[in-house]
Amino acid sequence: MLQSKLFAKIKRDIPADAKNISHQLLLRGDFIEALASGIYSFLPLGWKVHKKITQIIREEMDKIDAQEVHLPVLQPKSLWEKTMRWNTFEPPLFKFKNQHGKLFTLGPTHEEVITDLASRRISSYKDLPLALYQIQIKFRNEIRPSGGLARTLEFYMKDLYSFHISKEDLANYYEEVKKAYFKIFSRCNLQALAVEASTGSIGGTLSHEFMILSETGEDKVALCQHCNLAANIEIIGKSEHCRSCGNKLEIKNAIEQGHTFNLGRKYSSVFNVNFLDQSGKKRTVFMGCYGIGVGRLMATIIEVNHDQKGIIWPKEVSPFDAHLLVINQEDSKIFDKAKKIYQILIKNGFDILFDDRFAMSAGEKFAEADLIGIPIRILVSKKTFSQEAVEIKKRDSTQTKMVKIKEIVKYLKKELHV
RNA sequence: CGGGCUGUAGUAUAACGGCAGUACGCAUGCUUUGGGAGCAUGUAGCCUGGGUUCAAUUCCCAGCAGCCCGACCA
Numbered sequence: 001m002l003q004s005k006l007f008a009k010i011k012r013d014i015p016a017d018a019k020n021i022s023h024q025l026l027l028r029g030d031f032i033e034a035l036a037s038g039i040y041s042f043l044p045l046g047w048k049v050h051k052k053i054t055q056i057i058r059e060e061m062d063k064i065d066a067q068e069v070h071l072p073v074l075q076p077k078s079l080w081e082k083t084m085r086w087n088t089f090e091p092p093l094f095k096f097k098n099q100h101g102k103l104f105t106l107g108p109t110h111e112e113v114i115t116d117l118a119s120r121r122i123s124s125y126k127d128l129p130l131a132l133y134q135i136q137i138k139f140r141n142e143i144r145p146s147g148g149l150a151r152t153l154e155f156y157m158k159d160l161y162s163f164h165i166s167k168e169d170l171a172n173y174y175e176e177v178k179k180a181y182f183k184i185f186s187r188c189n190l191q192a193l194a195v196e197a198s199t200g201s202i203g204g205t206l207s208h209e210f211m212i213l214s215e216t217g218e219d220k221v222a223l224c225q226h227c228n229l230a231a232n233i234e235i236i237g238k239s240e241h242c243r244s245c246g247n248k249l250e251i252k253n254a255i256e257q258g259h260t261f262n263l264g265r266k267y268s269s270v271f272n273v274n275f276l277d278q279s280g281k282k283r284t285v286f287m288g289c290y291g292i293g294v295g296r297l298m299a300t301i302i303e304v305n306h307d308q309k310g311i312i313w314p315k316e317v318s319p320f321d322a323h324l325l326v327i328n329q330e331d332s333k334i335f336d337k338a339k340k341i342y343q344i345l346i347k348n349g350f351d352i353l354f355d356d357r358f359a360m361s362a363g364e365k366f367a368e369a370d371l372i373g374i375p376i377r378i379l380v381s382k383k384t385f386s387q388e389a390v391e392i393k394k395r396d397s398t399q400t401k402m403v404k405i406k407e408i409v410k411y412l413k414k415e416l417h418v
Numbered sequence: 419c420g421g422g423c424u425g426u427a428g429u430a431u432a433a434c435g436g437c438a439g440u441a442c443g444c445a446u447g448c449u450u451u452g453g454g455a456g457c458a459u460g461u462a463g464c465c466u467g468g469g470u471u472c473a474a475u476u477c478c479c480a481g482c483a484g485c486c487c488g489a490c491c492a
Contacts, residue, residue: 009443011428011430011442012429012430012442012443013431013442014429014430015429016424016429016431017424017484036484090491091491109492138492140492143419143488143490144486144487144488144489146485146486150492151490157492158492159492201490201491255492259492292492294492295492296491296492297492330451359450360454361450361455362452363451364455365454366452366453366454367454370453379452382451
């Protein structure tokens with residue numbers, strides 16, 4: 001991608017309305033733009049990152065044998081009355097009527113839809129276990145959206161639902177999902193912590209929140225260094241001591257980034273998701289559901305991975321593989337060399353942002369590159385031209401390194417592990 | 419929804435009861451080019467409605483919008 005054609009207006013000033021560092025950097029780098037409170041457009045840079053994150057999630061879901069589906073956002077009232085959540089779901093549903101006066105909601109989650117669907121397709125123990133997921137937009141009528149992408153009224157969520165013949169089978173799968181979640185967060189360069197949590201509007205018998213420790217987090221988690229107990233402070237009450245070993249608890253700020261629920265038979269019994277076991281006896285399935293907010297994850301990655309100059313994207317979620325900059329480009333030989341290097345890189349399958357812009361000082365190009373945070377910067381200049389090389393600098397380091405033009409492809413393959 | 423704060427150009431801001439200013443951006447030209455360049459000429463703005471007043475961007479009221487705290491959440 002030529003940066004001269006990129007749909008992005010990178011801003012030098014910090015937007016007055018943004019307080020969170022991730023919100024500031026997303027706006028300055030023109031990854032997103034607000035339409036209204038809690039409602040954002042994703043611009044090309046931001047949407048590329050969003051797609052990278054969903055790709056990681058897809059890969060990890062596929063590894064635990066979950067199959068991707070796409071369920072409706074528009075959901076009829078009747079479905080929500082079955083679970084008694086039409087008037088009780090928190091935050092309240094976005095509700096409206098169609099032309100015939102029939103009531104609908106914009107789905108804030110999909111337990112009703114998926115369980116209803118499963119009820120017509122599961123009839124035998126041979127149909128189980130089953131895991132279905134989607135990465136899809138959710139609408140939540142929050143009292144107060146905040147922090148840019150941290151809490152929005154509409155956002156993409158990966159929601160996974162699993163169906164099992166027994167409590168034990170569900171418990172085993174639940175652990176597999178937890179492992180997949182840790183993998184997803186670690187690929188985003190985040191350290192996650194699974195903590196015991198309350199089950200809220202979703203319900204069920206047990207739940208874990210996936211917390212990313214961060215000063216800017218809105219949640220507080222209690223940690224026991226002695227026995228590794230970790231819980232949302234919501235569920236430990238006023239106690240300052242670990243309930244399993246009595247050690248003093250440590251309280252830390254964290255961002256809730258995912259939530260897994262053991263639903264038991266809460267939904268399956270309402271929708272009659274039954275099957276015949278090997279002895280021909282009718283039984284009701286056990287269910288789990290598991291969510292990750294994609295937009296919030298994008299913000300959290302920035303909260304944890306940035307410096308004073310801007311974002312430092314982990315390579316797996318970076319909008320581009322590398323950022324190619326040319327300076328001293330008034331010398332057409334140097335500009336042509338940079339163009340040639342760009343061609344070589346894209347021919348080898350790399351996704352490159354090429355800062356081909358003229359009439360822009362070197363300092364400004366560097367500053368913008370640091371702001372948008374692509375992990376590898378490749379510079380072509382007067383100095384590198386004479387050496388038949390490029391200068392490579394990683395975003396998270398101050399070191400630079402000369403790499404011969406002939407060696408660039410090899411170098412990048414090694415760096416990006418492709 | 420309760421409490422607080424704020425609305426001036428694309429962005430960040432200043433001043434003012436009497437012609438609205440600066441910086442960045444953007445456009446054009448010339449000069450510049452290894453860490454947010456220089457000069458010149460342009461471009462573009464007082465959230466909406468009502469009230470007070472000779473006169474309101476400024477003061478008052480209402481509305482609308484945004485942010486922050488509370489609550490809730492991925």
